[in-house]
Amino acid sequence: MDNQNIGSNLKKWLGFIALAIIVIVVLSSSFTIIPAGYRGVLVQLGKVEGVLSEGFNFKLPFITSVEKMEVRVQKEETNQSASSKDLQTVSTVVAVNFSVSPESVNKLYQQVGLDYRTRIIDPAVAESIKAVMAKYTAEELITKRPEVSSEIKDMLGKRLNTYYMKLEEINIKDFKFSETFNNAIEAKTAAEQQALKAKRDLDRVNIEAQQKISQAKAEAEALHLKKQEITPELVRLKEIENQEKAIEKWDGKLPQVTSGATPFINVTPSK
Structure with a gap:
């Protein structure tokens, strides 16, 4: 029991x-x-x-x-290659900051799934990079980098919005070109620097020549004015001034040897 x-x-x-x-x-x-x-x-x-x-x-x-x-800000970094307008191959590293819409995560999961990075973000980045870079030459990609980055951001932002994601920021870390193109850029830069130096030297020579011409014109004008100022009265006055200076310096003795008339008036009193 x-x-x-x-x-x-x-x-x-x-x-x-x-x-x-x-x-x-x-x-x-x-x-x-x-x-x-x-x-x-x-x-x-x-x-x-x-x-x-x-x-x-x-x-x-x-x-x-x-x-x-x-739904926090996430980062996706990819290596991309594209062709420029002048058919140069360009490689770049693109860093994309994005976030998923908190109110629409159910739609993203329903339409895409959890691997939305591989299915949506990477292809959208690649397509935007190629579409924008094809509009610019290789040199313009360097000189107009902010404009290129802005255009890529606009295009990529629209694509991500379609799938309930927001593009926060995009950073193009670097552009890499072929060795041949890099050598051509260096040669062009050196030629431009030499041309700029030659232009500066020519401008300096032209300025110095203009200065000399201006100085010569000023001297010629001054001489012309001096000639215009000389009158017979001025010449006679100058002669009298010279005679007065000579009299002041005379010691009362006549020169022993003279040629021609005595240059002074006889000042001996008459008997």
């Missing part, structure tokens, strides 16, 4: 334990926790039913599942 009681009690305890396990499993399947920066896509029997926000959320056990999708 005691053995029967023990067996009965054991079965009851086993039943309680099994029931407790079932209850725990059911309860644990009835809620989910969505971490910060994520949204949960609620899938019931294979059908997308809605979006769960951050924190603690209830769900139907066993028949529903939750796919967590990040």
